[in-house]
Amino acid sequence: MSERPLHDAPLHDHVALVTGASRGIGKAAALALAAAGAHVVAVARTQGALEALDDEIRALTGQPATLVPMDIGEVDGLDQLGLAIHQRFGRLDVLVHAAALLGPMTPVAHIEPSHWDRNIAVNLSATFRLIRSAEPLLRASARPRAIFLTSSRAQHPRAFWGTYGATKAAVENLVRTWADELEQTKIRAVLLDPGAMRTRMRAEAMPGEDPAKLPDPAEIGPLIVELAQADLGLPTVNVAFADWKTAGTPASA
Numbered sequence: 001m002s003e004r005p006l007h008d009a010p011l012h013d014h015v016a017l018v019t020g021a022s023r024g025i026g027k028a029a030a031l032a033l034a035a036a037g038a039h040v041v042a043v044a045r046t047q048g049a050l051e052a053l054d055d056e057i058r059a060l061t062g063q064p065a066t067l068v069p070m071d072i073g074e075v076d077g078l079d080q081l082g083l084a085i086h087q088r089f090g091r092l093d094v095l096v097h098a099a100a101l102l103g104p105m106t107p108v109a110h111i112e113p114s115h116w117d118r119n120i121a122v123n124l125s126a127t128f129r130l131i132r133s134a135e136p137l138l139r140a141s142a143r144p145r146a147i148f149l150t151s152s153r154a155q156h157p158r159a160f161w162g163t164y165g166a167t168k169a170a171v172e173n174l175v176r177t178w179a180d181e182l183e184q185t186k187i188r189a190v191l192l193d194p195g196a197m198r199t200r201m202r203a204e205a206m207p208g209e210d211p212a213k214l215p216d217p218a219e220i221g222p223l224i225v226e227l228a229q230a231d232l233g234l235p236t237v238n239v240a241f242a243d244w245k246t247a248g249t250p251a252s253a
Contacts, residue, residue, distance in 0.1 A: 008037075009035075009036050009037025010036050010037060010225070010229055011033060011036040011037040011038040011093075011094070011225065011228060011229070012037035012038075013037070014033075014037065014038040014039070014093040014094055014228070015038065015039050015041065015085070015089045015091060015092055015093050015094070016030075016033040016038040016039065016040050016041065016092075016093060016094035016095075016096065016228070017040075017041045017043065017081075017085065017092055017094070017095050017096070017134065018030045018033065018040055018041070018042055018043065018096045018098065019043045019044075019072060019096070019097050019098055019099035019126075019130070020043070020044060020097075020098035020099030020100065021040070021042035021043055021044050021050070021053060021098070022042070022044035022045070022046055022049035022050055022052075022053055023044075023049060023199075023200060024098070024197070024199040024200060024201065024217050025098050025149060025194055025197065025199060025217045025220060026044070026096070026098035026099060027053060027217065028217040028218045028219075028220055028221045028224075029096045029098060029147075029220070029221060029224045030042050030053060030057070030065070030096075031053075031056060031057065031060065031218070031221060032218075032221025032222060032224055032225050033094060033096070033224065033225060033228065034057045034060060034061050034063070034065065035060055035061060035221075035225075036225045036228075037061075038093070038094060038228075039063070039065070039066070039089075040057065040065040040066070041065070041066040041068060041085060042054070042065045042066065042067055042068065043068045043070050043072065043081070043099070044068075044069065044070075044099070045069065045070065045071050046069065047067075047069045050067040050068075050069055051067065053065065053067075054067055066088075068081060068084075072099050072122060072126040072130070073101075073118060073121040073122040073125075073126060075121065075125050075126055075129040076129075078126065078129040078130050078132075078133050079129065079132075079133050081133060082132075082133030082134060082136070082137060083133075085137055086136070086137060089137075090137075090140060091137050091138075091140035091141045092134055092137035092138050092140075092141060092144070093138075093141045093142075093143065093144060093145070093228075094144075094145050094146075094147070094228045095130070095134050095138065095144075095145070095146040095147065096147045096149075096224060097127060097130055097146075097147070097148045097149065098149045099122070099126070100122065100123050100149065100164075100167075100168075100201070101118065101119050101122040101123055101164075102164055102201045102204050102205055103115055103116075103118070103119040103123075103163035103164050103167075104163060105160045105161070105204075105205060106160060106162075107159075107160065107162075108162040111162065111163055115163065116163060119163045119164070119167055120167060123164070123167035123168065123171065124167045124170050124171060124174070127148065127171050127174060127175070128174060131146075131174070131175075131178055134146070135178075135182075135187070138187050139185060139186075139187065141186070142186070143186060143229075144186055144187045144188070145187075145188055145189075145190065145227060145228050145229075145230075145232070146175075146179075146187065146188070146189045146190070147189075147190040147192055147224060147227055147228070148171060148175050148189065148190065148191055148192065149192055149193075149194060150168050150171065150172055150191045150192065150193050151164070151165070151168045151193060152193060152195070153165035153168055153169075154168035154169040154171070154172050155169070155172075161205075172191055175189050175191060175236060176189075176191075176235075176236050179235035179236040180235050180236070182235065183235045188232040188234075188235065188236075188237070189235065189236045189237075190227050190232070190236070190237050190238075190239055191236060191237070191238045191239070192223075192224070192227070192239050192240075192241070193238070193239070193240045193241065194217075194220055194241045195215075195240065195241050195242050196209075196214050196215075197214055197215050197216070197217050197219075197220070197241075198211045198212075198214040198215065198216050198217065199217055202214065215241075215245075219241075219245070220241050223239070223241060223244050227239065
């Protein structure tokens with residue numbers, strides 16, 4: 001358990017929603033935000049994995065998380081999630097949208113329509129519905145930050161990554177458009193590219209790669225906490241974990 005009093009933590013009294021919170025980068029974000037004092041609303045598909053996360057957060061901070069077992073591909077649930085957060089907390093200070101689906105690594109002409117539809121639902125439609133549900137909650141925050149995980153495949157297409165790359169490119173466009181519409185508000189959006197990390201998704205995409213040579217997802221936690229507090233002048237900033245790790249400061253664009 002952390003010895004630092006909660007009122008001394010940098011994100012004390014913040015409410016943070018994290019999707020994909022049961023493993024990988026989402027889990028790293030949830031743990032880092034909780035350690036920084038935020039109350040974490042953790043969303044993932046698996047109840048058991050969420051309970052394991054809650055155990056870690058309790059051991060780290062002495063405080064529980066709010067657990068939301070949900071398949072974000074069933075997008076109507078995101079509307080109910082926003083309502084529940086409004087009723088309990090009245091606002092949302094930090095949003096970290098880490099949940100995503102890799103999809104089939106296959107030529108575009110061979111993608112099964114059912115696989116395409118599932119990727120669109122999880123990666124793109126869920127992002128839209130999450131933004132729609134979270135915006136009023138973020139507007140109620142004094143310093144709202146919305147962090148969306150993206151990928152180099154959004155800007156640099158590569159063979160067999162068509163489904164994932166197309167959805168991430170669409171997510172980037174959607175987030176930038178939304179943030180530009182909110183330029184006169186306090187809401188600031190971040191498109192965060194973690195690069196290659198030791199995650200299950202990376203192992204699925206690159207089965208011959210040695211995971212020991214990749215950064216552990218826990219390494220990105222401090223950057224996410226920093227972004228949750230950063231003074232971001234632009235409606236949207238692009239941040240690459242590799243640049244931050246080298247320079248020690250977010251690189252915006």
